[in-house]
Amino acid sequence: MNPSEIKTALADAVREAIPALSCFGYVPDSVPEPCFYAGEVEIDFDQTFGRGMDELLITCRLLVSRADDRAGQAALDSYLSGSGPDSVKAALVAARGAPGQPALGGLCDDLHLQRVQGYRLYQVGDRQYYGAELIVRVIGSG
Template structure:
């Protein structure tokens, strides 16, 4: 699995059902809120015998405007919900494909949004945003 392709596919998977989000498969220099982007990558090679399954952990960030504390956090909560039209989790789980089908359009065998963490203020350049990190695990052949 190639990390750059995985990051782009994660952004595409969220962009399709949630067009109101600005989605990036890379860490942008400027963040137009609301935004989702695939950030840091950790790779665990050879999770099975020999040169078998690899696991890529991608730390994604979801950032919304801080212009109004109450409405900004309410919007962030909508995106972090487990279901609904704004749910990033639902968008990512749809990218898993049907049972027995590959995930992310064939780039991986499976993926799992493991957790949300770091619900707090984030700073990008001189601008602060309300946001959270989404930890996504992607599994595939090495």
């Protein structure tokens, strides 16, 4: 699996499901609000014999405006909900494809949004945003 292709496909899947969300498969220099991007990658190679499977843990970030504390956190909560039209989780579940089919259009075998963490203020440049990290587990051929 190519981490760049996987990160781009994650961003594309979220953008397709939630067009109002700016999405990037890389860490952007500046953050348009609201924003989802795939950031750091951890790779565990050789999870099965003969290069059969690798595992990636991709830390994605979701950042929203801090202009109004209540509205900003309400927007973040909407994106972090388990279902609904603004749910990033629902967008990622849809990117898994049908049962038995590869995920992200064939780039990997499966993916799973494992958890949300780091619900807090994030500093990017001289601006602060409400945000959270989403940890996505991706498995596929080595």
